[in-house]
Amino acid sequence: MGWEEVDEGWGARARDWAYLFETGWWPEFDEVLRVAGVGEGTRHLDVCCGSGLAVQMADRRGATVHGLDASDRLLAVARARTPDGDIRHGDMHALPWDDGSFDVVSSFRGIWGTNDQAVVEAARMLRPGGAFAVTFFPVDDPAPWDQWWSSITCLSDHELAVGAALGSIADEGRIEEMCEAAGLEPGGRRSIHFEVEVPDLEDFVRASLSAGPTWKAIEERGQDDVEESLRRDFTPLWDEKVGLRIGVAVEYLIATKPA
Numbered sequence: 590m591g592w593e594e595v596d597e598g599w600g601a602r603a604r605d606w607a608y609l610f611e612t613g614w615w616p617e618f619d620e621v622l623r624v625a626g627v628g629e630g631t632r633h634l635d636v637c638c639g640s641g642l643a644v645q646m647a648d649r650r651g652a653t654v655h656g657l658d659a660s661d662r663l664l665a666v667a668r669a670r671t672p673d674g675d676i677r678h679g680d681m682h683a684l685p686w687d688d689g690s691f692d693v694v695s696s697f698r699g700i701w702g703t704n705d706q707a708v709v710e711a712a713r714m715l716r717p718g719g720a721f722a723v724t725f726f727p728v729d730d731p732a733p734w735d736q737w738w739s740s741i742t743c744l745s746d747h748e749l750a751v752g753a754a755l756g757s758i759a760d761e762g763r764i765e766e767m768c769e770a771a772g773l774e775p776g777g778r779r780s781i782h783f784e785v786e787v788p789d790l791e792d793f794v795r796a797s798l799s800a801g802p803t804w805k806a807i808e809e810r811g812q813d814d815v816e817e818s819l820r821r822d823f824t825p826l827w828d829e830k831v832g833l834r835i836g837v838a839v840e841y842l843i844a845t846k847p848a
């Protein structure tokens with residue numbers, strides 16, 4: 590699938606993604622923006638910004654904010670959330686700003702193991718001494734969230750192979766190698782643990798249907814089958830007093846452009 594077709598899947602349920610799904614990931618955005626030093630006056634770019642919660646949070650920290658994504662329908666929400674941001678439609682592999690424009694470039698689960706060129710582009714965007722922050726899911730993730738991938742996994746060998754290639758960003762040394770090839774100096778990996786909170790199972794199913802990979806699974810298996818998997822796999826986590834609280838683990842790394 591080329592980047593021009595990304596909106597077919599990611600944009601199909603853009604408001605559900607923005608309001609039911611993305612909001613649950615604020616602890617990840619909060620920690621990474623803070624550790625990467627995004628604050629008053631920082632020139633910040635978020636690559637694969639989706640519906641733009643991270644852009645909005647950077648804006649609230651006082652940064653001058655920019656975002657890029659391939660899904661027009663997600664970007665409509667991002668622009669509504671941060672009207673003063675410079676938020677553009679495009680491909681992460683060919684970024685439309687001048688070299689050295691930013692102090693910090695981030696990407697939250699948007700750059701994967703097959704996107705070496707996107708890291709090269711992120712590095713090109715940074716001023717000397719600037720920081721690139723990237724998040725991804727750990728290998729053999731022990732957090733309950735990992736079940737989500739199995740629940741929505743497509744049946745075809747092709748889709749399984751695509752998923753494995755994307756997830757390879759977390760393999761030992763892989764993101765470090767991608768950063769070094771782009772001329773960046775990678776720091777150590779760090780982990781964030783938090784809970785995605787959803788009031789009931791049906792809200793969770795609806796939220797899950799909005800993600801791009803779920804759209805692919807629905808194409809292959811049909812919506813009823815995907816919904817059934819989600820209900821079956823997540824019912825054990827349901828608690829009458831607190832609803833669904835699903836533990837998530839995310840890894841991230843900050844790489845620096847040599848001064």
Ligand SMILES: C[S@@+](CC[C@H](N)C(=O)[O-])C[C@H]1O[C@@H](n2cnc3c(N)ncnc32)[C@H](O)[C@@H]1O
Nearest residue numbers: 592599637638639658659660680681697698699
């Ligand atoms: C897992 S979502 C993450 C979105 C956002 N960072 C967040 O945390 O909610 C992946 C995002 O990558 C975008 N995307 C996929 N391929 C892209 C490409 N080639 N160029 C730019 N954006 C792309 C999708 O539209 C989607 O918004």
